[in-house]
Each structure stands twice: as structure tokens, then as C-alpha cells.
Amino acid sequence: MTPRQIEKIKTKIRSIRATLVAEKRKYGGFDDSRGLRYMPPELFIKIQDYKGGLTYLRWFDKNFNDDMGMPNFLFEWLIILFKTKNLKGAEEKAYQVFFANSYLFDKYFGRKIVPIEKYEYSNWAIPEFAEHFNYNSDQKELSDFTDWLKAFESSESFLRKKHNYIVTSKKLKNVNDMEARKQLLAELRQIESELN
Known part of the structure; x- marks a missing residue:
């Protein structure tokens, strides 16, 4: 440039x-x-x-x-936190990105996006939103970020949280009873608020 x-x-x-x-x-x-x-x-x-x-x-x-910010905006925030060496903030933001759109990491790494039959709280959370995402792991200026995100994404903490989030979201999609929905939404908020 x-x-x-x-x-x-x-x-x-x-x-x-x-x-x-x-x-x-x-x-x-x-x-x-x-x-x-x-x-x-x-x-x-x-x-x-x-x-x-x-x-x-x-x-x-x-x-x-x-x-709340849109998922791509949160992803940009994540990049900036990482690039300014705020790794604790970057980890927290990475979780926010995943919860905002669970398909963005797949898109970033060039993996096939496979829709999950789960509750999506907004149009920003759907797989189609990820298709219009501007960043990818082939960008040279993001190679250090890519290595970090790959390690973060395969960490035990992230994998556990991801699993719990998806399982609970799948249940929520198919529940119509208001009390049961409230309980599942509370569980999702709990998963989202846990730092590790």
C-alpha cells in the first residue's frame, strides 16, 4: 500500500x-x-x-x-486485540465471535461451512452471513494471528465451551415450552459468561 x-x-x-x-x-x-x-x-x-x-x-x-456488534466487527476487534498483544482480551473476544456466529472460524480457515440445526438468535448468526466475511488464514499480514487462533480453537477450554454451546443451542431450537426455553436461554448465557 x-x-x-x-x-x-x-x-x-x-x-x-x-x-x-x-x-x-x-x-x-x-x-x-x-x-x-x-x-x-x-x-x-x-x-x-x-x-x-x-x-x-x-x-x-x-x-x-x-x-453487541456484528460478528465481522467483533472479529476485527479480535484481530486488533491480538495485534496489540492483549491476549487475555483476545481470548474473551474470540469467544464472543464464536457465540455471535459459530461459522466464522470455519470461513476464516477455509473449511466447508456445514449448517448446524440449532437456535440462531439473529440473522448475523446464520451460515450465510459467514459467506460474506472478508478475512482468511492465507493473508500474510495475519499469519501470527492465524497461528494463535488455530491454537486457541483447538484448546480444551474452547472445545468444551463450543460443545456445550452447540448442544444447548440444538435443544433450544426444538423446544416450544416457555419455561424450558427460559431455562435453556439461561444455560446459554451462563456458557457465554464463563471465561474458561
Whole structure:
């Protein structure tokens, strides 16, 4: 990437931030139905400015702390945490990515995506969403991240959590009784909240 291309991307990032800040100043809050807030991490990754990306994500977390984020955005957050050497944060974010869309890791590693008959809480969680994912394990600038994610994904802790999450999600898909659904949803939240 040429210095001019990098500067163009930096200008775009500044423009997005300025638009969001102006919106808050004008309306007293954010009404970002266009999704501008999700764009900067991808741009920071493109120019390999991971510290700048982390600064943006801290700002995002402060201003949109109730925003779950789309799976690809969470994946970008994961990359940035890893690249800034926050491995504990990266592990936590990797779990969030998996729970947001259990097919993204398969897509990243180029594995065939096999739909699982399980409860999906949103359209972002379905296998088709993963098909439009921009990152893959062949990207040279992500080779260290790829090695780390491969090891994380095969860890005993992740495999246990993944198994429990999928088993519970499969049960939830086929249960209509409200009390049983509440119980299974509580189990899913418990699985998601456990750090190890």
C-alpha cells in the first residue's frame, strides 16, 4: 500500500469519527442507522495501524457500550486485540465471535461451512452471513494471528465451551415450552459468561 493510499484511508477514518461526533453534538446521542461506527476497525487493519484501531475501539466501547456488534466487527476487534498483544482480551473476544456466529472460524480457515440445526438468535448468526466475511488464514499480514487462533480453537477450554454451546443451542431450537426455553436461554448465557 502506498503512502497516498494509507493517507486516504486515514482521512476516511477521521471523516467517520467527525460525522459520529457531530451527530452526537447535534442530537445529544447517536443515531447511526448507516452503521458508520462499524467501519473503522477494517480500515485500521488495512493500514496495519492496530494501536489506532485499539484507540478507536476504546472510544466505541465508551460511546456504544450496549452495542453487541456484528460478528465481522467483533472479529476485527479480535484481530486488533491480538495485534496489540492483549491476549487475555483476545481470548474473551474470540469467544464472543464464536457465540455471535459459530461459522466464522470455519470461513476464516477455509473449511466447508456445514449448517448446524440449532437456535440462531439473529440473522448475523446464520451460515450465510459467514459467506460474506472478508478475512482468511492465507493473508500474510495475519499469519501470527492465524497461528494463535488455530491454537486457541483447538484448546480444551474452547472445545468444551463450543460443545456445550452447540448442544444447548440444538435443544433450544426444538423446544416450544416457555419455561424450558427460559431455562435453556439461561444455560446459554451462563456458557457465554464463563471465561474458561
